[in-house]
Amino acid sequence: MIEEALLEINRGTAEIIDIERIEKLLKAYFDEGKNYTVKAGFDPTAPDLHLGHTVLLQKLATFQKFGARVQFLIGDFTATIGDPTGKSATRKVLTPQDIAKNIESYTSQAFKILDESKTDIVYNKEWLDALGSVGMLQLASNLTVARMLERDDFSKRYASQTPIALSEFMYPLLQGYDSVHLKSDIEIGGTDQKFNLLMGRQLQKSYEIKKQQAVLMMPILEGLDGVQKMSKSLGNYIGVTDAPNDMFGKILSISDDLMWRFYELLSSKTLNEIADLKTGVSDGSLHPKSVKEALALEITTRFHSEDAANNAKSEFDKVHSKSQIPTDIPEFSCEGEVWIAKALLDCALEPSTSQARRDIKQGGVKINQEKVADEKLVLTTGEYLLQVGKRKFAKLKVN
RNA sequence: GGUGAGGUAGUCAAGUGGCCAACGACGGCGGACUGUAAAUCCGCUCCCUACGGGUUCAUAGGUUCGACUCCUAUCCUCACCA
Numbered sequence: 001m002i003e004e005a006l007l008e009i010n011r012g013t014a015e016i017i018d019i020e021r022i023e024k025l026l027k028a029y030f031d032e033g034k035n036y037t038v039k040a041g042f043d044p045t046a047p048d049l050h051l052g053h054t055v056l057l058q059k060l061a062t063f064q065k066f067g068a069r070v071q072f073l074i075g076d077f078t079a080t081i082g083d084p085t086g087k088s089a090t091r092k093v094l095t096p097q098d099i100a101k102n103i104e105s106y107t108s109q110a111f112k113i114l115d116e117s118k119t120d121i122v123y124n125k126e127w128l129d130a131l132g133s134v135g136m137l138q139l140a141s142n143l144t145v146a147r148m149l150e151r152d153d154f155s156k157r158y159a160s161q162t163p164i165a166l167s168e169f170m171y172p173l174l175q176g177y178d179s180v181h182l183k184s185d186i187e188i189g190g191t192d193q194k195f196n197l198l199m200g201r202q203l204q205k206s207y208e209i210k211k212q213q214a215v216l217m218m219p220i221l222e223g224l225d226g227v228q229k230m231s232k233s234l235g236n237y238i239g240v241t242d243a244p245n246d247m248f249g250k251i252l253s254i255s256d257d258l259m260w261r262f263y264e265l266l267s268s269k270t271l272n273e274i275a276d277l278k279t280g281v282s283d284g285s286l287h288p289k290s291v292k293e294a295l296a297l298e299i300t301t302r303f304h305s306e307d308a309a310n311n312a313k314s315e316f317d318k319v320h321s322k323s324q325i326p327t328d329i330p331e332f333s334c335e336g337e338v339w340i341a342k343a344l345l346d347c348a349l350e351p352s353t354s355q356a357r358r359d360i361k362q363g364g365v366k367i368n369q370e371k372v373a374d375e376k377l378v379l380t381t382g383e384y385l386l387q388v389g390k391r392k393f394a395k396l397k398v399n
Numbered sequence: 400g401g402u403g404a405g406g407u408a409g410u411c412a413a414g415u416g417g418c419c420a421a422c423g424a425c426g427g428c429g430g431a432c433u434g435u436a437a438a439u440c441c442g443c444u445c446c447c448u449a450c451g452g453g454u455u456c457a458u459a460g461g462u463u464c465g466a467c468u469c470c471u472a473u474c475c476u477c478a479c480c481a
Contacts, residue, residue: 161405161477224436225426253436289434320435339448355428358443364429376448389429391436 002026005066012055012265014191014219017198021214025185029067038063039071039184039200039213041124041175042110044079047102049109050237051299052221052230055265057113059188059218070119071182072110074103077125078174109240112303127181128174139173142206143199148172151195172196176203179213188216192229221265224250226258244304248312249320251296256281256288259295267298319391326393329385333397340365340377347386347394356388364389 005026006019016022028034040060042053049057060070076099107121131139148169149155157164172195179187179200189197194217201212220229223236230237238250254262263274280286293313300309318324332347341356344365350356359365360375366387367379384396 158477163476226437249436255437258437287434288437292435292437316435341448351428352446353448354446355444357449359429362429362442378448 001030005030008062009059009066009216011062011271012218013059013216015194015217016214017201017216018212018214021211022186022216025214026066033067035067035069036185037071037182038068039073039179039182039187040189041073041075041078041178041187042106043075044099044102044106046232047105048232049106049240050230050232051240051262051266052223052237053110054113054240055218055221056188056190057110058266059216061113061115063186063188064115064118068118068186070114071184072107072114072119072121073178073182074106074121074123075175075178076100076103076123077128078171105241112240122182124174124178124181128177131177136170139177139203140170142203143173145169153192172199173203176200180204180207180209183209184213185211186214186216188218190220191217192220193217219265222258222261224254226255238299240303242303244300244308244312245315245326247303248296248300248309249316251299252289252292252316254292256292259288259292262299263295267295269298323390325385326391329393329395331395331397333399335399337381338379338396338398340367340372340379341375343379343384343396344386344388347396349386349388349392349394359388 002023006023009022010016025034025036029036038060040056060068060072064070076096079099111119149158151172154164154168175196176199178184180203183204184200187197187200194215197215197217201215204212222228223230223234224238225234225236228234228236232239238247242250251262260274260278263269263277264271267274269277277286277291281288281291297309297313300312315327319326330347334343334346338346340360341350341353344350344356344359345353350359356365357375360372363371365372368385369387379396379398381398384398386394386396
């Protein structure tokens with residue numbers, strides 16, 4: 001029983017510190033029904049979750065199956081500082097209003113994966129506000145600058161002469177203090193959070209909590225480019241709230257290599273099933289595209305529905321495999337005659353008339369399926385189907 | 400507080416008086432091709448009804464026929480010293 005749980009907990013993890021602690025907690029749960037707490041912090045700087053976040057959420061859900069109460073920590077206080085992790089520049093500071101708005105949509109998305117009845121949403125503003133400047137300085141005395149600079153991204157930024165705001169040094173401390181206040185048994189986070197996660201252990205010790213939290217780290221899910229971590233600001237993400245068609249298409253666009261990462265970290269298939277798929281592809285009995293489609297279907301179904309996923313698949317086939325016109329096309333209308341480049345700009349197909357002209361010259365613009373050759377073309381009254389490139393469409397009605 | 404280095408398009412990064420709307424790389428976009436929005440190859444990549452015009456190289460002034468390049472002030476970053 002414990003072995004099974006451990007196996008599932010282990011899946012896909014990058015590193016676990018103090019696995020013995022986790023074993024003990026599981027044992028206490030299976031033997032005596034004792035619950036324990038697993039903390040995970042979420043930074044409400046962006047209102048939408050993406051698949052990268054769901055890697056953590058799924059792991060939390062796994063813990064919930066084995067007796068954990070999840071401390072879903074919203075870093076509303078720390079968000080006003082901005083986590084320096086992985087950032088080459090100082091982050092913008094959010095207003096409380098922004099944060100409140102983000103939290104709302106954030107949690108509702110999270111409960112698509114988490115069991116709400118086993119989750120406590122906590123806000124670190126609650127206790128960090130109360131800390132005051134005295135408490136803050138006491139906290140800060142636990143750490144030296146040299147130690148802080150050990151942190152990889154700090155030293156990198158320092159070396160590359162990118163600014164580090166002094167306030168950013170406080171972030172790991174505050175995150176660690178969260179673990180002190182919550183007396184967390186386990187904390188999970190991405191590998192990029194290692195320093196912060198360990199800070200929790202160190203501070204728990206300093207504040208004389210008998211048992212320090214175990215730490216479980218998940219690898220960082222790569223974004224669509226397959227290189228950088230999935231993140232909203234890099235624009236390489238698949239959002240939980242993405243429309244089914246987008247979600248499906250984005251997953252299908254990832255490289256064949258990256259597909260296996262997604263399988264490991266996101267799919268609910270067992271590791272054995274995934275291994276079978278892998279051998280199938282390498283010996284040629286399975287087509288990589290169909291394997292990727294299966295993944296896209298699974299994920300799209302999870303966040304939408306099976307119907308939506310199947311529709312997305314047929315829509316994708318229609319538009320991309322057969323180069324047909326998609327079903328839903330945004331519609332626009334305008335008064336009087338329009339110059340083609342201006343029309344493309346107004347329909348949001350192009351960012352500027354200059355870009356529109358370039359695309360026309362290169363043969364990338366079609367009206368009613370026909371290539372436009374004349375960049376001075378003027379559209380008169382009527383309805384047009386405008387197309388830029390392979391997948392940008394708009395209907396325009398000229399009155 | 401002192402001294403030195405530096406701030407160039409989405410990012411990184413050349414350019415040190417005219418040849419600069421500004422090399423190159425990445426990204427992005429278009430085309431060809433394909434199992435895909437993958438890979439590869441080719442082209443484009445500030446704005447403007449446009450063989451021309453306008454606005455750019457931290458900000459504000461100045462020198463000059465002419466400045467991203469020189470001068471002055473200001474803001475910001477980094478290093479060393481205190």
